[in-house]
Amino acid sequence: MFPLADASFHFLMPYRFCPLCGSSRFEVSGVRSRRCADCGFELFQNASAAVAGFIVDAQGRLLVCRRAKEPARGTLDLPGGFVDPDETLEQAVCRELTEELGCTPASCRYLFSLPNRYEWGDVVVPTTDCFFRCTLPEGAPLAAHDDVEAICWLPLSDVRPADFGLRSIACAVERFLRLKIEN
Ligand SMILES: [Zn+2]
Incomplete structure (x- = not known):
């Protein structure tokens, strides 16, 4: 657990x-x-809802982001963020990926969720992080925006959960690698 x-x-x-x-x-x-x-x-x-996306390309590489802001600035992350009021999880993951990667996903499929605690200054916000398997349009150019300093593609064999600074993201990456979730 x-x-x-x-x-x-x-x-x-x-x-x-x-x-x-x-x-x-x-x-x-x-x-x-x-x-x-x-x-x-x-x-x-209550818990705030958040979303994040797993994107694996045709070469079997995972899209990872380097965090531009605190908490966990400089560590690896998945693209994603908080769900806005009056928004579905599906709309939120599509919007967040578009904002952060400069590219709208072609598809987003729900995988699983994990509870987390997001430290925001002196306040700790309980979150329910919801993870999606996403695909991007073929050949779409990507550009880091918003909370993302850089985007890179890591071969799944080189992905280490400990390099992800947010606890639920690290746990989710570990689970994703264990599941070997296919497209
Ligand atoms: Zn009062």
Whole structure:
């Protein structure tokens, strides 16, 4: 099973004031919630959805990105990102790959999901990372954009999960290599 370090961790610990009325009496009310003692508003921490794509070319090479930004800046990553409000997972993976690679995928097929914790400054955001097997139009030119510093193709035999800085991505790469998922 996917390892999560500290099950007792409270995601809303950094949120000290009620986001509705500004009261400082914004108290822990459950393992994933805080409730305002003044206005009664209760905030629950749910997981944010995120997507990432596995793209393998005809030569059996995996498309990998080098992260341009924190967290895990400079480490390897898969193309992807957070799902916007009012968007499906399928739309999100298509949009994120288009934004980051400069190329719209020809197809995206859902594979599996993994829970993760995304560190964003002092805040830790729980995420559900959803992984897709994607293909690109043949011969399409690629260009690194957005959160991506560089794009490269790695032979699957040279792909090492430990080189991927985000934990769920590393776990997903390990699982993908084990599954030897075909096109
Ligand atoms: Zn309040």
